[in-house]
Amino acid sequence: MGLDFSVVPQYLxxxxxxxxxxxxxxxxxxxxxxxxxxxxxxxxxxxxxxxxQPFRLIAWVFMGTPLLLQLFLIYxxxxxxxxxxxxxxxxxxxxxxHFAVYNSELIQTAILSVDKGQMEAARxxxxxxxxxxxxxxxxxxxxxxxPPIGNNMIALLKDSALVSVIGVSELxxxxxxxxxxxxxxxEFYLMAAAFYYVINLxxxxxxxxxxxxxxxxx
Amino acid sequence: MTDQKDFVQIRHAQKAFGKLEVLxxxxxxxxxxxxxxxxxxxxxxxxxxxxxxxxxxxLTGGEILLxxxxxxxxxxxRQYEKHINEMRQQIGxxxxxxxxFPHLTARENVTMAPKMLKGLSTEEADxxxxxxxxxxxxxxxxxxxxxxxxxxxxxxxxxxxxxxxRPKLMLFDEATSALDPELVDEVNQVMKTLAEEHMTxxxxxxxxxxxxxxxxxxxxxxxxxxxxxxxPEVVFRNPTQERTREFLRKHLAGAK
Ligand SMILES: Nc1ncnc2c1ncn2[C@@H]1O[C@H](COP(=O)(O)OP(=O)(O)O)[C@@H](O)[C@H]1O
Ligand SMILES: [Mg+2]
Numbered sequence: 001m002g003l004d005f006s007v008v009p010q011y012l013x014x015x016x017x018x019x020x021x022x023x024x025x026x027x028x029x030x031x032x033x034x035x036x037x038x039x040x041x042x043x044x045x046x047x048x049x050x051x052x053q054p055f056r057l058i059a060w061v062f063m064g065t066p067l068l069l070q071l072f073l074i075y076x077x078x079x080x081x082x083x084x085x086x087x088x089x090x091x092x093x094x095x096x097x098h099f100a101v102y103n104s105e106l107i108q109t110a111i112l113s114v115d116k117g118q119m120e121a122a123r124x125x126x127x128x129x130x131x132x133x134x135x136x137x138x139x140x141x142x143x144x145x146x147p148p149i150g151n152n153m154i155a156l157l158k159d160s161a162l163v164s165v166i167g168v169s170e171l172x173x174x175x176x177x178x179x180x181x182x183x184x185x186x187e188f189y190l191m192a193a194a195f196y197y198v199i200n201l202x203x204x205x206x207x208x209x210x211x212x213x214x215x216x217x218x
Numbered sequence: 219m220t221d222q223k224d225f226v227q228i229r230h231a232q233k234a235f236g237k238l239e240v241l242x243x244x245x246x247x248x249x250x251x252x253x254x255x256x257x258x259x260x261x262x263x264x265x266x267x268x269x270x271x272x273x274x275x276x277l278t279g280g281e282i283l284l285x286x287x288x289x290x291x292x293x294x295x296r297q298y299e300k301h302i303n304e305m306r307q308q309i310g311x312x313x314x315x316x317x318x319f320p321h322l323t324a325r326e327n328v329t330m331a332p333k334m335l336k337g338l339s340t341e342e343a344d345x346x347x348x349x350x351x352x353x354x355x356x357x358x359x360x361x362x363x364x365x366x367x368x369x370x371x372x373x374x375x376x377x378x379x380x381x382x383x384r385p386k387l388m389l390f391d392e393a394t395s396a397l398d399p400e401l402v403d404e405v406n407q408v409m410k411t412l413a414e415e416h417m418t419x420x421x422x423x424x425x426x427x428x429x430x431x432x433x434x435x436x437x438x439x440x441x442x443x444x445x446x447x448x449x450p451e452v453v454f455r456n457p458t459q460e461r462t463r464e465f466l467r468k469h470l471a472g473a474k
Pocket of ligand 2 (some may be wrong): 264265392
């Protein structure tokens, strides 16, 4: 039995819908992780021990255990305590938190390496410490970590395939479902791979645009 | 409002970093509209004194008053924060290394604090930015980022940023010493304009010519004390203290 791509057009809509889910989940998780890692960094650096410590515990759990397990925990586990999340939402939260925690140290370091004179200049015009952090220090820290965070988004895209295990019909699961009907794994896995690659290229393109845009303001 | 003579009062200012005494009982009054230069060797405490005035380096003893209000009051933390933020809005500061916000344009550098703290609308803030940047000759570069400006231009924007809060007092800490020599003049020019408008200023500088031309009074500091003070003619031409003479000898010789 050779390769036969003639069945592909017939199932293209399912695959494209899978792409849309993959893109949507990746973007949502990226946004969540973006703000999440800033919040984690601020908590780690600027809050008293009683607040900081529980968050560190959460961070350890997210860093030291498999993402797959975390997804199971959020989707199947939380139901038991009355939190019944739709699968896609559980997926976004799992992915988002995982990546937020993984990179919050990057932002912490970036915040600490913003020139001390920036905080001083902001305080000198009358901003409070919080205002200065929000408007002066953190925006600069975030700009300085855009390139590594960009690479991270690519990793996030690839890891988004894991949410297929909790039944989100993203690209990988869509391909699997089509394969279940057509018995053509090679064609459809290959196709899914091609779509991941295209999405990847698109993301890199957007990231390059962003980097170029902020290059003057650093 | 207080007596014009006591617009800025520094009373028995003391500052120690751990065991290192950096300011040893410094007192100084500045009249409204007066311009005071502080000169002295590196490490003598000039920056620390300036930074104590807006509480960036809090004093360990003594008082600082601006227009009759004590800057370094003893208050519970929250109230103190509120108080000091209000005081700092009235005290503009210009740093040796500009400390412009690199992620904001010249316009945004100027408008950020007035918008956040004085509730200016975008139109009002833009008008203010145009006015202030025009005054320092930077209107043409209003939408440039600091990375697109020369040192002298950055410093002029930094002056506009400080001035946009309409401060009662301006502090300059070696505003021109990080600049290439050919850029010093444009910044000095701006400072002269402020002087002509009778802005009250305290200027730490190593440019004796500028101090002599612009300032009403010169303070010579060494090792945390004011060794000598007086009008520039006297301090520069006929200093009474040997330490002042020695400093000026070295400095004027080095500068020429
Ligand atoms: N944050 C600080 N911690 C410890 N020592 C300091 C600090 N800031 C300044 N000093 C010390 O205080 C002295 C005076 O410094 P400074 O006020 O910067 O002098 P100047 O501006 O006259 O060169 C120096 O010996 C300096 O090393
Ligand atoms: Mg200094």
